Amino acid sequence: MQIPFRHVQGAHCETATIAALLQHQGLQVNEPQVFGVGSGYFFAYLPFIKVTDKKFPLVTFRAQPGAILKNVGRRLGVKWHDVTFKDPAKAMDALDRSLDAGIPTAVQTGVYWLPYLPGAFRFHFNAHNVIVYGREGDEYLLSDPVLAEPVRCSRADLQRARYARGDMAPNGRLYYPAVVPRQTDLRGPVRAGLKDACFNMLKIPFPLIGVRGIRRLAKVVQGWPRRLGPEMAALNVGHLVLLLEEIGTGGAGFRFMYGAFLGEAAGILGIDGLSDASRRLTAVGDTWREFALLASRTCKGRKVVERPYDRLAELLRECADREQAIFRDVQALLRRGAA
Amino acid sequence: MASEDRVTRAGTPERWSRIVTYKPNADGRVEGVRDDGFEDSSLVHEVAWQVIHRDAAEAWRQVHQGLKSPLYYHMVANLLNPQMLAREVGMWTWRVRRHFRPGVFAALKPAMLQKYAGALRLTVQELASIPPEPPPVDPPSPGTGG
Numbered sequence: 001m002q003i004p005f006r007h008v009q010g011a012h013c014e015t016a017t018i019a020a021l022l023q024h025q026g027l028q029v030n031e032p033q034v035f036g037v038g039s040g041y042f043f044a045y046l047p048f049i050k051v052t053d054k055k056f057p058l059v060t061f062r063a064q065p066g067a068i069l070k071n072v073g074r075r076l077g078v079k080w081h082d083v084t085f086k087d088p089a090k091a092m093d094a095l096d097r098s099l100d101a102g103i104p105t106a107v108q109t110g111v112y113w114l115p116y117l118p119g120a121f122r123f124h125f126n127a128h129n130v131i132v133y134g135r136e137g138d139e140y141l142l143s144d145p146v147l148a149e150p151v152r153c154s155r156a157d158l159q160r161a162r163y164a165r166g167d168m169a170p171n172g173r174l175y176y177p178a179v180v181p182r183q184t185d186l187r188g189p190v191r192a193g194l195k196d197a198c199f200n201m202l203k204i205p206f207p208l209i210g211v212r213g214i215r216r217l218a219k220v221v222q223g224w225p226r227r228l229g230p231e232m233a234a235l236n237v238g239h240l241v242l243l244l245e246e247i248g249t250g251g252a253g254f255r256f257m258y259g260a261f262l263g264e265a266a267g268i269l270g271i272d273g274l275s276d277a278s279r280r281l282t283a284v285g286d287t288w289r290e291f292a293l294l295a296s297r298t299c300k301g302r303k304v305v306e307r308p309y310d311r312l313a314e315l316l317r318e319c320a321d322r323e324q325a326i327f328r329d330v331q332a333l334l335r336r337g338a339a
Numbered sequence: 340m341a342s343e344d345r346v347t348r349a350g351t352p353e354r355w356s357r358i359v360t361y362k363p364n365a366d367g368r369v370e371g372v373r374d375d376g377f378e379d380s381s382l383v384h385e386v387a388w389q390v391i392h393r394d395a396a397e398a399w400r401q402v403h404q405g406l407k408s409p410l411y412y413h414m415v416a417n418l419l420n421p422q423m424l425a426r427e428v429g430m431w432t433w434r435v436r437r438h439f440r441p442g443v444f445a446a447l448k449p450a451m452l453q454k455y456a457g458a459l460r461l462t463v464q465e466l467a468s469i470p471p472e473p474p475p476v477d478p479p480s481p482g483t484g485g
Contacts, residue, residue, distance in 0.1 A: 009359050011358070011360060032361065032371075112417075122418070124419070148373075160460060164427075238386055241383045242383060246383075246384075256361040256362065259361060260370065296382040299382060299383050299386050300385065
């Protein structure tokens with residue numbers, strides 16, 4: 001059996017999954033709106049959390065997995081049916097039941113165990129979201145938002161992926177919207193999302209988060225060749241590129257997607273100044289790309305500039321300064337709009 | 340899906356064909372477009388896979404010389420470390436590490452082998468052996484490590 005479901009490729013698995021599920025239930029929201037309303041925009045440099053074989057510091061460009069789902073639910077009035085299971089058999093049964101009821105259902109999976117993904121993307125990451133929209137015998141029909149086409153996956157493989165262990169273990173988690181409002185006024189939610197982003201980027205009094213986090217990272221990157229030696233420094237900047245560009249960020253660590261959201265917000269709230277902010281943030285995205293470009297070449301050992309690590313730090317500081325200016329302006333625009 | 344898929348083929352595995360990104364269109368509105376992705380990050384993949392292949396080849400050599408059990412090779416080939424493998428099978432790390440000793444591994448009960456095999460998506464026969472040839476090591480590219 002198969003539920004009629006429109007597969008859409010998205011930039012990021014969590015936001016694309018939420019947008020597709022809500023659209024299926026008749027609520028017209030797109031991926032940048034989900035990202036913005038869910039307060040997905042973020043920056044944190046967390047050296048005490050090590051990722052990928054416990055070798056590299058965690059740098060994140062978005063809110064923690066699950067936060068967007070929660071915020072979108074709260075702000076748009078969507079109630080999620082969101083459960084985990086101890087017993088894999090029960091988790092698969094629950095999935096089957098919800099498919100039988102005609103509900104496309106999102107499952108959390110470990111990407112390493114999904115055999116349909118291209119080889120380069122088999123790494124151990126446990127918070128990948130996929131929509132299941134049908135079953136034929138022993139095969140499930142999946143809409144994986146990072147791929148251009150829907151795919152199939154065997155029951156055994158899907159079960160293994162839903163029970164990957166380790167950090168952020170999915171524990172067979174599945175979710176779908178149980179209550180979706182008929183229509184919703186996006187103005188309040190968009191405003192709340194923008195406020196949250198400004199707060200996260202500017203106000204959190206902790207030097208590893210927001211624009212201060214970007215500046216701290218700049219300082220640390222500059223010291224890598226001295227502190228870690230050339231090989232580990234190269235691998236570390238390479239890892240930064242993967243976090244920035246390759247793990248479903250829509251490019252430049254979500255900066256492009258948030259640029260799109262600021263454009264949407266300008267229309268929804270009727271604040272023209274936000275279109276300007278949208279253009280400026282997209283331009284910052286280009287600078288992040290420039291950073292990624294130089295970082296990739298540095299990782300590969302190609303000499304492009306003298307003292308590449310100093311230049312990388314310089315680019316990061318430039319991004320921090322410009323993002324700070326943009327979010328200060330957004331804050332001012334919101335205040336003026338409210339008065 | 341044996342671990343061999345990943346590490347016994349030389350070179351960098353294929354990536355997503357296309358990704359979605361958001362770019363301004365002619366009117367200046369930002370919208371989603373398909374994009375060939377960020378080509379230069381493939382350089383990072385090349386370097387990362389060189390490291391993975393190098394580690395897997397080194398693990399193969401150690402098992403081949405009888406210094407480590409085949410379990411060790413399959414752990415490395417599946418990009419796991421002892422902590423991660425221990426969590427996959429629900430045991431303490433020291434116990435998993437102990438099973439890297441060839442003698443200890445050879446004496447393991449079938450139920451234990453089945454546990455590891457299930458976690459690594461291998462058959463017990465695959466788990467107890469290693470590929471006849473070492474995984475290929477990519478030739479270092481000019482200037483790597485600089």
